Amino acid sequence: MAAVRMGDRLLVLGADAPKVLAQLALKPGLTGRTCMVDDDEARVQRAVSLAESEGGLVEPQTVSVTSLPYEAGSFDIAVVNHLLPRLDTGRRGQCLAEAARVLRGGGRCVVIQPGRRNGIAGLLGSGSSMAASEVEALLTAAGFRAVHTLADRQGLLFVEGARST
Template sequence: MPAAHRAPDAGARPDGWGALAPVYRWQEPLQRRSVTTLLRVLAPLPGERVLDVGAGTGLVCRSVPDEVRAVAAVEPSAGMLAAADLAGRAAVRADAVRLPVADGSVDVVVASWLLHVLDAGDRAAAVAEAAGVLRPGGRLGVVVPAVPRTTGQRLVRGAARRLADRRGLGAFRVPVDLPGLLTDAGLQVRHHARTGRGYLADVVVCTRAPGPRRPPAVAVSPVSPVGPAAPAPVGRA
């Protein structure tokens, strides 16, 4: 794809997550173990370009080492972005299924606690989009909820799903289709771990296989960075 950038109509969906944003950071400690494990395996390096998709209130951005400078957060919820602490990283309001960066322009994509809230079609599109913006050999890191193993875990997951249904927070299902989606997108799984301290989670790291890129997407106008001093997002000219 040429240097045009793709952006969604981020305001088209109800912002259920925005209403939850003021209290969302209270549960970040339950996500921290999985995010720490993910970033340890991904090991982003100084000079690499990192895209945090579905950034929420900024746990990943705050956890990436300071020396990794080229980090950008992508988040569709205006309310989440308003409540986020992104540690000074760039922020763009955009959707996971239509990322505002050029194909093949990113070294690392992170999708932490995101794919389980998307329906099957959007989840497939988001995985394909993440693969498309990665350079050949680039890494995708994913955290998703694991299948509950105990009665207590099933009760907690059921309560979370009911809350999601009431607040319009998305599918909130264990994405059992993820292995096939990764393969279909030309991604090779290099690491899989399960974390149980905090939320029960599967942590998966993939690499993009060498080969031709997907067909170009239709170019649209770029999304403006959020905040008066936000630098340009990863991959922009």
């Protein structure tokens, strides 16, 4: 769903779902670059270990997701990996604004996170999810255009936006 290609400069924000990082890190290959940022050292180490065990090359940073250590326009695609639900409301917008800053013009941001569940599963769930409309509104407020939900299946929500050129 993230459509990462060989040679892409990929930034993954959040290490909450290490398997997602491991799968994504394989895509850019040797001609691209995969960087990963999270503010928790233990999460970073778990995610990087899994990615490397599956053959992915990752440049990890343990820093705040609201103050990224990269220059503007450094990446082609940013993937927000199961991160937004654990951030407080203000930091969600800051995180996405930083993603927009480090993306090149026309670059894409894909948010991957647990989707909202209906029925009894929704009532018993952990509450660590957001509706697609909430994610779309956050991306739009951060300056992304062409914001839309790619999919909501198998318990995962995929929402994408493009940075203005």
